[in-house]
Amino acid sequence: VISGAAIGVGFQFIFDPGFGLIPDLLQRMGIHSPDFAQDPHWALFMITVTYIWKNLGYSFVIYLAALQGVRADLMEAAEIDGAGRWTTFTRVLLPQLRPTTYFLSITVLLNSLQVFDLINVMTRGGPIGTGTTTMIYQVYRESWVNQRAGYGAAVATIMFLVLLIVTLIQVRVMDRGDEK
Template sequence: MSTTLLEPEVDDLRKKAKRSRRNEWWLAAVLLAPNLLLLALFTYRPLLDNFRLSFFSWNISSPTSTFIGLDNYIEFFTRADTAQVVLNTVVFTFFAVAGSMFFGLALAMLLDQKLRGRNFVRSMVFAPFVISGAAVGVAFQFVFDPNFGLVQDLLGRLGVDTPNFYQDPNWAMFMVTFTFIWKNLGYSFVIYLAALQGLNRDLAEAAAVDGASAWTRFWRVTLPQLRPTTFFLSITVLLSSVQVFDIIHTMTRGGPLGNGTTTLVYQVYTETFTNYRAGYGATVSTILFLTLLIITAIQVRYMDRGARK
């Protein structure tokens, strides 16, 4: 008898729950719709259009294009300069990511201590990150100028000859990589600093009581706790460094000696807007996008697997 009396109430509760879930879905759809629409129009549509364009030969000054199938992709993998451009991209990205994260962590650990004036120094470290890359590139042109730059003056005082940063491809790559690290160091620094301030201090104190050295505490206690932050930075700094254009354009124009500092992103620009080969530029950008997608997916998968452990 009591079960029969409760059935209408149960049905009523079920209807209310369904109605509540439906209202939540509608609210989510209304709130997400503008963002999804903007993503579709300004991210996914250009991405698909770029992929389509990679199968065409198109001079951006011409209203017509010619379908050529896989010819652009075949050209990319058989061109003589592709290996050099890919190598430039890998070298620049590796040292830019490693340098930004290493020095960012070192500065974060230093400025996480109770030091006089540390807030001012923190601001100075972060300040270059908000400056335009083009402006930083122009400023560092004078820093590395072999005739009257700051580097030339410092090396001259030490009795060391100044390398010709604008004629030697290796030194030119060092120059643009150093400039990128200097500009973007503040980003890694701030992220690591926030992570350090959220660590469990009890573990480090317990290790110190047990007689662990400072290096052991860092390697065995601090660094493992920073693993999620390190993975996050490895992805974001990687994507940022691969896409760098302004610093290279203002400092070296992709040279010296042809492709001395030309990366894949800079090749997209030169092929599209200098050589007027938008189809081939779309091919290079498509290959770069797929490569970054695979690398990011591997990083995220590895991070998830590490988090489960």
């Protein structure tokens, strides 16, 4: 519900080396906290944690909807047959959630390759050079910052092809799973 830019600003405060929550917790445990936004090794970690937190609710809501559609008769049959919790989970519940998992794997992967708002707000593609630059951020940088629209369009085309190939691979893997 909250915009990515607002979440990015909020997480900048959480990771801030001077008064942030994460550095404070690490210091209390006796661990030296890196400067997440300025250290090239930690900047991508900071973006990843923020992105996961931002999108975790989406996945939970989709799985919750899928769990409400689980066939109760199959769960009861497994219980009557004496299946344990683990067997019921792996043999009855997970197969029913497979289409939802497939849907989420495609949408989350495609969205993660197109992260712009968090990167723009938190690191501007840096910290040193292009430490957190994604293809979509490169399209923005080339098209609007460097005023090279043709180059930006070329990067966008390559990004489209990469996303298309990734999606086709996922569809193919899902189709193979349905044949079994």
